[in-house]
Amino acid sequence: MKTPNPQNIPGIFNYCNRWCERCPFSDRCTLYQQEHGDWPDEDADMNEDAFWDKLKGNLENSMDMLQELADEQGIDLNEITQEEQEEAYHEMQVNELMVDINPLSNLTSDYLDTCLTWVKNSEIWASLHEHIHLQSGDKINELEAIRDESLEVIQWYMTLIPSKVHVALNSKEEADFWDQYPVEERHYNGIAKLILVCLKDSLEAWEGLESLFSSAPEQLLYAKSLLSTIESQIRAQFPDAELFKRPGFDS
Ligand code: SF4
Structure with a gap:
């Protein structure tokens, strides 16, 4: 078995945004x-x-x-007996069902759909391009950089948010197991904290895009409102998330 680098931060990859290119x-x-x-x-x-x-x-x-x-x-x-395996499988199915009916599942799936519709909306991108190119030389570069960076961030997180919400909800369903740990060490709180970071970065990206329009498109406002609702739900369902210290990322 390979010996890990002693300078590595144990478990850092469990609570990161998986954006390795940008990871310090x-x-x-x-x-x-x-x-x-x-x-x-x-x-x-x-x-x-x-x-x-x-x-x-x-x-x-x-x-x-x-x-x-x-x-x-x-x-x-x-x-592990056959009976225990069947029980574990049944428990897993019940957990999945509970996750599916949680309002966060619908909200994050709606958010992903909204992002996809936005990304594919060629009319909006064409009008934005036109608007940006009405500006003078240097300003064009600056606005294009805001547009490209915002879009990249939105696209990075639009699938990560639903998948991490699924993980957090699923883990929270295993309360019997996590109840033996203090709240600041429970896996679902670490994931919920990561989700809060993803939501914040996404919201800033949408605001970056919004700053490029003279009047914000309805879809953009809807995406922002979904992010706010998801954040409120995360804070309500994972009230101890902020107590979790993500290895490496939170001091
Ligand atoms: S901690 Fe950084 S390098 Fe490691 S998987 Fe996460 S983003 Fe990538």
Whole structure:
């Protein structure tokens, strides 16, 4: 098993936005190092022994990590009965159902649809382009940079927000397990805190776009209002989220 870099921040990748290109901690992140160094390249030659050695090594690492997790929780992986497996499966299905009917699921799915509609709205982009190009030289560059950066941020988070909300809600359904930990250590609070960061960055991006229009398009205002509603719901359903210290990101 590969020895991790001792400077790495344990578990940092569990509560990050996965935007590695922009991450100040990529040189201290085990996941980043694994994905950019230890995992086989996508175009690696399938016949090369090195490829299979690498893959085997990574599978062994994953099995070791699973075993460590099970040991930590006092679970003997060899002693899980058929009945326990069925019970766990049933519990998982109930959790999924609870997540589906949570208002946050609808809200985040609506938000994703709104973003997609916006991104594909060629009329709006054409009118914005026209508006920007009415300005003088330097100003055009400045406004185009705001437009491009805002769009990039919105697109990055539009799928991450629904998926992280799903993870947070799912984890919160496992209350029996998390209740034994203080609130500031519960996984769902860490994810909820990450979601609050994603919402804030997204809202700023929408505001950046809004500043480019003389009159804000209705869809843009709707996207902003959805973000505010999602934020209120996160704060109401995860009132202790701010107490969680995300490794590396929160001092
Ligand atoms: S912590 Fe940074 S480098 Fe690691 S996975 Fe997250 S964004 Fe990428």
